[in-house]
Amino acid sequence: xxxxxxxxxxxxxxxxxxxxxxxxxxxxxxxxxxxxxxxxxxxxxxxxxxxxxxxxxxxxxxxxxxxxxxxxxxxxxxxxxxxxxxxxxxxxxxxxxxxxxxxxxxxxxxxxx
Amino acid sequence: xxxxxxxxxxxxxxxxxxxxxxxxxxxxxxxxxxxxxxxxxxxxxxxxxxxxxxxxxxxxxxxxxxxxxxxxxxxxxxxxxxxxxxxxxxxxxxxxxxxxxxxxxxxxxxx
Numbered sequence: 001x002x003x004x005x006x007x008x009x010x011x012x013x014x015x016x017x018x019x020x021x022x023x024x025x026x027x028x029x030x031x032x033x034x035x036x037x038x039x040x041x042x043x044x045x046x047x048x049x050x051x052x053x054x055x056x057x058x059x060x061x062x063x064x065x066x067x068x069x070x071x072x073x074x075x076x077x078x079x080x081x082x083x084x085x086x087x088x089x090x091x092x093x094x095x096x097x098x099x100x101x102x103x104x105x106x107x108x109x110x111x112x113x
Numbered sequence: 114x115x116x117x118x119x120x121x122x123x124x125x126x127x128x129x130x131x132x133x134x135x136x137x138x139x140x141x142x143x144x145x146x147x148x149x150x151x152x153x154x155x156x157x158x159x160x161x162x163x164x165x166x167x168x169x170x171x172x173x174x175x176x177x178x179x180x181x182x183x184x185x186x187x188x189x190x191x192x193x194x195x196x197x198x199x200x201x202x203x204x205x206x207x208x209x210x211x212x213x214x215x216x217x218x219x220x221x222x223x224x
Contacts, residue, residue: 004156014157045211090157107156
């Protein structure tokens with residue numbers, strides 16, 4: 001089973017709202033990722049958690065706040081977003097860094113009004 | 114600096130024929146490559162990978178070829194099916210955790 005689940009599938013929020021994206025995997029993977037993908041572009045790495053600790057933050061604005069409550073869950077808290085933050089947000093996980101194949105969830109389509 | 118390049122943004126192929134998707138890279142330190150398939154509004158799905166110690170890896174209808182001297186890899190799909198219509202990304206791990214993705218090729222298989 002190589003399933004990564006994400007909720008919600010779609011999210012519309014105003015610029016003053018606070019919302020959260022959720023990601024879950026039960027493959028025993030110890031690395032989890034948040035990506036952002038705009039139309040016709042490749043996925044763009046935002047954050048990496050390894051063993052529940054933040055390993056990489058790709059200079060993401062503080063209006064995006066990741067959280068890893070346990071080894072299976074990954075959240076992305078959103079606050080005061082801008083319309084240009086509208087995108088597909090993808091979660092991924094891998095057994096290990098480097099060569100470990102990353103398995104992606106279906107994504108959350110976020111629209112910021 | 115685009116270290117992984119997919120120079121063909123789109124490709125149309127007749128059902129039953131071979132689809133060949135190409136990917137070029139510039140960093141000779143890359144030693145592992147992956148192909149992902151992506152349907153609209155879905156996450157990328159891992160398809161096949163290849164290590165630089167090999168020049169070919171096959172999985173059913175999908176074969177990836179690696180030419181290290183040319184810094185080129187290609188994904189062959191035989192026979193192509195309408196369900197293969199998607200965007201295909203090649204990717205290479207860089208350091209720990211980071212992937213360098215190509216810009217993608219949109220494949221359309223015509224019935």
